[in-house]
Amino acid sequence: MSPARVSAFWRRWLQSQSLRGLLLAAITGALVPVFLLSFAQAFARLAHDREVVQSSLTDQVSISEEQALHVIETGKQALVRLSDxxxxxxxxxxxxxxxxxxxxxxxxxxxxxxxxxxxxxxxxxxxxxxxxxxxxxxxxxxxxxxxxxxxxxxxxxxxxxxxxxxxxxxxxxxxxxxxxxxxxxxxxxxLEADLNRRLLDRRARLTLVDAMGLSGGAQANAKDPIDVSRDNQGRTWSTASRVLVPKHLAVRYAMPDEVLYASTFFHMATDIALPLIALLFAGAATWFAMEYWAIRPIERLRGIAKHYGAGLVPKDQLGDAFEPQELLELHAELIAMAARVDVRDRHLVQIAKQKDSLVRELHHRVKNNIQVVLSLLSLQARQLETPEERAPLEQVQARVSALALVQRLIVESDDPAHASTIDVQLLLLDLCAQTRRSYPAQMHRIKIECQCEPLPIATDLAVPISMFVVEALTNAIIHAFPGEATGQVHVSLTLDAHRLVNLQVCDTGIGWAGTGPKLGTGHSLLTAFGRQLGSKLTLSDFNGGGSCVGVSFSLTAP
Known part of the structure; x- marks a missing residue:
């Protein structure tokens, strides 16, 4: 594993642990050498005490051996004297x-x-x-x-x-x-009773046994091993043996381990228990210190941050007496900062409200001005006598109506001062309905269909989209169905897997062959509107006879 991966692993591990757990782990790790040293000292003490116990047992059995040998020697001397x-x-x-x-x-x-x-x-x-x-x-x-x-x-x-x-x-x-x-x-x-009476420690047991029953026989003498056995009551005894008469008689000296190793058990328990007690006290002290000097102040500071993040002014008082001075000062600074930010936010909210009022007023004035322009265009168109003379003004009126529609959708939003998107489905449906109202004479033979899913688009894109659709619909109604020809006009807007919007206006009219050798002003306007959308205008046939105009653009305004 590379050093970078190791570093990332430990970083993730540390970030997943609590502060209290990390400190307890650090203290435990610091006390591990103390534990190891204590265990080593305990086992060293046990080995030393084993040697001391073995020496003590050997000395005691040697004393009893000398006493028993003195009796045997006395008997021998008596036999020698009697033999004379x-x-x-x-x-x-x-x-x-x-x-x-x-x-x-x-x-x-x-x-x-x-x-x-x-x-x-x-x-x-x-x-x-x-x-x-x-x-x-x-x-x-x-x-x-x-x-x-x-x-x-x-x-x-x-x-x-x-x-x-x-x-x-x-x-x-x-x-x-x-x-x-x-x-x-x-x-x-x-003899055994007399030897037992002479023992200094009454808890010991001295017995005379057959030397043939000892392991090693006569060889178990100067350096006798210490035998360990267990009695019927479950107590463990350590025994040292000495041979008095080879192959015949030996003396065994036994002491209970609970007596021999009483101090050893105490010292071993002390050596092991003291570090454990130290760990418990250190853990308790760490828990208390972390709980009252770090965790609770941090929790209180986090609560202040949550209130502050929610736009509320924290009402928490300064920390209790257990908190250190630095955290008390930080606590006070956060409270003061939250209060200052609240004052600034109130001022900004007031400014934003004034701005919203101005923007709303601006939108209404723009809407009213557009209505004035539409009224003037309608008045001017009624003064003209022939439809051919009124057609240019009616086309201009349709384009201005498209702008008015976008403005109306912005004004009708929940918050027009911050309306950054509008629903393109509502926009296209209203444009198609508005176009039907603008050309009532043609609607009995031309059918306009609109196909679009609900999709939020930026307001910067809404104006060129609406102008493009109105221009394409107007061109299709005027040029694609000459005389009393009937047909359909399809407006569609789809979104592909790459978040690319495809906008098309297709008709079932005479197609491009019937428009003459040159494309007119409508083509220039459609090209300009496509350029505003960041796309190139595409012309194609529709169902083998009609025509299509389309653009493809990203949802982000260019």
Whole structure:
């Protein structure tokens, strides 16, 4: 699209919009960067808060991990010390008492036991009522025979009915062969409750879970991902996990997102809402300013212009207190201008009335003078004895009557002082009727027909048209029907598609061959009248025997 078309498009678009709409659009466009910046700031804050939340969750789960590992390490040290006692290694009768004493200082341990190399429980802090042979248990097969701490489970402790994690240290005899284990069951429910009591935020949840259920297993450790889940109530929780015992036990720390991101939600809402509030206030201020400082004053000024255009003097007072000074001054100037123009118009109307009176008087005097001329011509014609002597005066009288007819139509118009057009149909019909009255003796054998549609023409054209028609009718009556010959004379005026008027006067008389070798004064007059109409006279035959004279001219006076 060319630059000119683009410019035209925007010009048309701007012209079709209201001032209030354009200003609101401009303010909205100006605030768009603020919105974009606010959205960018909100999302940047969200990303930053995500990092802070992840760091906070990681720190909290690390603290709980250290506390849980401290419990496990304490249990390990206790196992190491017990493994050095002879009564425990040999599983003697004093073994149970020793294990029971050790269990008192280990609140998170459900039971302590010495298990022989073939899976038989030699002694335990709490009596074993189910069976003393654990060689067929799954956890027995999972623990390692070496001196390092190994684990199995979690599983439900049959003695307490609570979930427990089995931790064990393998014993070696003097020859270095496996000599069974010292094991204890870590009460996970009690440990979990203790860890929850130590949390600083009571809205958090800490749980001990099977490490095999975590995504990534043992690899989810130092840089654990933050998991997001939804509870039965529809709340969203963010969770961080740490592995306590690889493949066996992990700690999960969870906080509701509504707590973690409370400040984030507030700041994001603030970042987004403030520009929106600013837009609403700006829109309201713009609407108020435009309504009271521009739109209403402009509407009042337009009302003044409408009254002024209708020719009325506006009675509106000056604008209210909300209008600015410039519009108040413009308002006052328009009122004053309308008053001055009204005074001038009244003066012009008075002058125009005087002019109308003079023009009317002039038209009447011209009409009276023409009537005087007609009376003189009629008086002079009656003093002549023969028709041949009266014929020239009668022709002059017919021409003057045509002028009188045009003058009569002007005088009879609604406003003769401003009559710029007359109806050509009325003109031609009156000319034909007047011609019939002028030649009553010939009318019993010659018929005059007039065909014309209503058409307004300029008064400057009316005079040459009427003179042309009268001259053509007179020539046809006198020359086309010699003796007692009968026939018809047709007067027609038509308007073609190019707004060109065709005027013709045709007769069914003797034609051009019967007029003699020379054309007379009538031809000269018809040529002159055609020239006044801006056209050239045309002569032609009519119906194979008659004759036609015609002119073609534009409706605009030449």
């Amino acid at each position: 006692r002879l009564d425990v290694r040999q599983g003697t009768a004093k073994c149970r008492e020793t294990l029971a004493i050790a269990l008192v200082g280990m609140p998170f341990v459900s039971n302590l036991a010495r298990v022989g190399p073939k899976g038989k429980i030699l002694c335990s802090a709490h009596p074993i009522y189910v069976t003393a042979d654990v060689s067929d248990r799954t956890w027995w097969k999972e623990i390692s025979p070496g001196p390092e701490l190994s684990a199995a489970g979690p599983l439900i402790d049959r003695a307490t009915g609570q979930p427990s994690l089995i931790l064990a240290i393998g014993l070696l005899d003097q020859q270095g062969k496996a000599d069974g284990h010292i094991v204890f069951g870590l009460d996970l429910k009690r």
